[in-house]
Amino acid sequence: MTKITLKPKRQFSVPIEASVITPENFAAKTMEQIKLLEVWDGNRPTTLGSLFDVSSEPDGGDEMTIFIEGDVSKLRRIGKGMRSGSMTINGPAGMHLGEAMKGGTITVNGDAGSWLGARMRGGTIEVSGDAGDYVGSAYRGSREGMKGGQIFIHGNAGNELGCWMKKGFIRIGKNVSQLAGIHMTDGTILVEGDSEARIGAQMKGGRIVVLGKVANVLPSFSIEEIRNVVRAGEERLPGPFYVFAGDLTEGGEGRLYALKEKNPHLQFCEAYIE
Amino acid sequence: MNDELIIRNGIVVDPANDIDREVMDIAIRGGKIVRKASPSAKIIDASGMLVMPGGVDIHSHIAGSKTNAARVMRPEDHVRDFERKTALTRSGVGHSIPSTFTTGYRYARMGYTTVIEPATPPMKTRHTHEELNDIPIIDKACFPLFGNNWHVMEYLEKGDVDGCAAYIAWMLRSTKGYAIKIVNPGGVEAWHWGGNIRGLDWEVPNFGITPREIIRGLCKVNKILKLPHTIHVHPNNLGKPGNYLNTIKTMDCVKDLAEEGRAAIHITHCQFTSFKGEDWSTLRSGAEEIANYVNKVKHVTIDMGQIIFTATTTMTADGPFEYILHQLQGRKWHNTDVEAETGAGIVPVVYKRKNFVNTTQWAIGLELALLVKDPWRIYMTTDHPNAGPFTAYPRVISWLMSKKARENTMKRLNQGAVKKSNLPSLDREYSFAEMATVTRAATARALGLKDKGHLGIGADADVSIYGVNPKEVDPSNDYRAVRKAMRRAAYTIKEGEIVVRDGEIVKVIEGKTFWADARVPDDMEMKLQSELSEKFQDYYTIQAENYVIAEDYLARSAPIIPGGTR
């Protein structure tokens, strides 16, 4: 198949709607057709070719691959609904990257904006840097958050990560801000660093594992046990972990695992273990 | 400029004038149907097309505080259904709670030209009119809510029907309302304390009055004021298994007040109040019992409230009902109680084909439409958006006109519910004339809109033309052709202007807002004013002067003088 490379022709100023940038939309198209695909430069419809140098070269793989070279932090909705193939962004990526993605892989060598993988259904997103708020979340007012696939963020992530998450796996290499897993009903969140307050707020189900310090555990979480090993995705993580059930204001089917040695301030809970 | 128009060789269905699929010309001048137009008139060639009066929707929640609260609560309802700005039209969103501009365009595209907002909290009716002003093309009216109004309950508790009539007349004038709407009489006041009313003869807390007395009293008031429409009633116990008995009692409680041959009460979205059974698991259709009663009497009209299988939004002044629905389904819930008057509740729902209750509800609506013999007393609605969005009307029409359409749908439904329903045994299929009656002619007549719903000389030139030949097509088998044609009118003509062509908006005009300019004799009016000056400030947190909506607040005011000229 072919490898398509996009290079920004200039520094972008206003937001650019770029949901056409998916392997499906590029597949079986000539370079000319690809260059004519519609993007929005703010409120002006224009062509991909007018904003990007587009080049292509054959490659051995059997899938369409896209490379984006440069700062595309102003681009919105790259890879929206993509089903297959792969996309690599070498530079900072904008908001809503991989929205409602169903398959394939997106790799960002840089930071990603907010709503990364929102309403994601399948596939893989990997970000070498930080991500913004609402990773893997639902649209406003909807209960349909991330339903499948996996998101790997090697840096930090912002607020409300996994908001209304239903299924799938999110792994954060460093720290998360507050309210991770808010309203989640299922799926797994693994935080290798620290978590700010209110992790697991109003979660109905699912699992959150924190290997660093948990700033505080909400009053609506109750200690269940101390466990030595916890499974997250493919991995078996050595403990011991405090295991909390929550959010009890929402039924309490969710589980929060906090590594004991990093969380001495949670020791008081041990008194409540039957 | 020439405002004349001739619709040539159309196949006209105009039940009010006993015209059934006659090939004829319709002449239009000055926004009215006329006998003859001059040779210079613009010609529309309607050969082989169905020509009917513009659609008249008697019950559709399109504007006002609760509709807007639903829009605010449900961004997820709009996000996938939007309309882009064009050179002619404004942008907007759909699906179950379309924005104002989109509402007008979508009705016009289906050939509808008059739509009634059936529930406005009087205190917030300025808001309702602001939205009606922003709904393009179609004519409109709104029904203020009176069934839980403190003044009303107090007048009727004292037995002062004349006093109540004077008050209602003042309220209709002050809010620019059209008819008396009653929702869960007494039950909404009870809900303001967290309670409800479950029977026609329960007493309303603190008011010493019963739903029966409220309904009868307002029915008398309606007569005294000679209002163009009957009282428009959403009974107690809506959505409760077994409620069909209360619905029949409600219809029957005003029987003696009816004038010979004239309707005295309209029961709205009757599907929701035609439930038999003790609970949800034993739910059955009460449509047969309801229809038998309606067929037996002359004083009742009803509309369907037909269920559509889709995600939609329920919204009603029946606050306690919505709270129960929220508890049943666990979806998000909005409630607003309005001082001294009424309330509102909103809950999103999804009607599912495989769901026993939903399938039963779907069957009830159609059974009502097929079992009530007189099409002049049963009207097509989905109680938009409660049972489904109005954009589903073409599908409802196909179910009414084709048993095959019903059977094809039934195949995909909850078979347990289908087996228990007697819908499969009903062979009736609506003719084009009957379809035109329940969507236009009869609704206009029920509303007392004399110039609507027909194509006789002097009628408003609101005409819908569809790309289907009613002489050739067999709706029973080829219901898809009818459905397709109904979705996008070939032409919609509003007040003599072509506003839609081939299902697209070609001209945007401003519709009228009808209201009842009801009056009482001076002595009654003076008594009322002195009583209001005492009570109004005790009941409301705004001043009476600021409560009144001036006529020029309406974009196009169209007062109706009850009982004809004054």
Place this chain on the structure above:
Amino acid sequence: MKILSDELVIKNVVCPFCGCCCDDLEITVSKNSIVSAKNACALSQAKFGSQKEERISTPRERIDGKPLETNYEKAIRHSARILAEARYPLLWGWSCTSCEAQKIGVELAEEVGGVIDNTTSTCHGPGLLAVHDIGESSCTLGEVRHRADLIIYWGCNPVHAHPRHMRRYSVQSEGRFRKGRKERKMIVVDVRNTATAKMADEFIQIEPNSDYEALTAIRMCLKGEELEQEKIAGLPSTRFEQLMDELINCDYGVIFFGLGLTMSRGKSRNIDAALSLVRDLNSKTKFLIMPMRGHFNVAGANEVFAWQTGYPFAIDFSQGYPQYNPGDTSGVDIAARGDCDAALVIASDPISNFPLDAAKNLSSIPIMTIDPHETVTTSVSEVVMPSTMVGIEDEGTVYRMDGVPLMLKKLIEPPEGVLPDTEILSAILKEVRALNRGR
């Protein structure tokens, strides 16, 4: 209306200051100026007083960077040109003008393919985000007056921000079923012992940024769950058990909440917890909740935007239809990211009210400002267009904090030659249309 030179008393005037929209003011006018405002609170008095202070007398436009006096025609053409050329203009403000002006604003935003946002996003926007998830059990203010026996002010200080709220609508009002203060219990939850807290039967002082924990603790008690942490939000957990008892043992309770919830850590989720608590309380007793809306017509901006576009604020028309996602399409975020390339500001002062980094970005792009008064924003604007004060020099529709619509009155004539917001906006819209057609 023609104003006579001798004294004239205008009754039932609606106040154009806060979300209370008190409609019982009696304004005395003489020689086209307001001499007294009966029933008006201190804020209202000041607003009527400001009618003569720091008014902008004539339009200004920058020529080679210098603000020079000009006329409306030039200022409007200048504004229209910039807006029509802009690729992502922000139309900000709207909460202190009439619904009639807001409607034109939405149409203008659509025409220029811009983002229109009202000050909701920096006051009770987070509350609306929570409503999207939970819904809301609310009422008109008269319901509280007639029925409420338990009234909670949480994170708000009406004595300073809504001075007549308690007397007209809540604890001190007299209703059909409650005869005033003695028949009601008043609880205040705040981080400081505010003037409002001092009037309460109970003051619950919590630590800053701990409202979410406090609300969660009450919800836990309501669910009959044990609180394992001894101290929550700086208070002994037993305090929340007591509070829960008080909540479920009232006949009719209401929570009024303010920016203490929306602006502090947690933002929309603080309201989420409050709405969820009130929803759950309805299984035990009647309970309602209402935001203390600040500007006199911010509620109206939400209503107008919602019925015309489906969304209450932060609406992006850049692709020709309404798109909504606060945090992405909201004013402060757009300014902070430097996404917008021009701004129309009406009846608001973002350069003063936005955090400095966002204000800096805004002041680096051309701003067209419509306002009766000199503001920080007018001082950095490309074009400045003076307008009349709606509710004093012009009439219009507004929505009270509980969604009750009211009409503002015209009391006096505006300064010579000054136009109302509606006329200025219509003129800009007309001009932009002409330019877009020419394109």
Place this chain on the structure above:
Amino acid sequence: MELKAIVVTGRSLAQGRAKEKKFTEEYRQAVAICEVDPDDLASLGIQAGQNVRLANSKGSIVLKAVKSSQAPHRGIVFVAYGPWINVLTDSDSDGTGMPTLKGIEAEVEPAPGEEVQDLRGLLRKNLMGR
């Protein structure tokens, strides 16, 4: 002496009354002040009416310290909404649209001899960098 404080911004009656006339001394007196708990004033070793400097990662600003009428609230200082305190507030909305305007961390220290800037001076310094 230095105080690690939480800054709460909000409406005050005086700010509300003066907000339509921003360039007046009345507005500056209403907005360019911070209300400090009496015990905190003491621990800072200053009298009401003296100036303090508030600083955090966003910036730094001099305000007049006044004795809070809403005490006790040790460790909390209140400043009315306005351009002065917005030097310290954060535009990061956590994806909600709402910047963080309450509960902001800042360090408070006495600022003897330092002036509270007037509005035009503040604008010149912070917006035009002059």
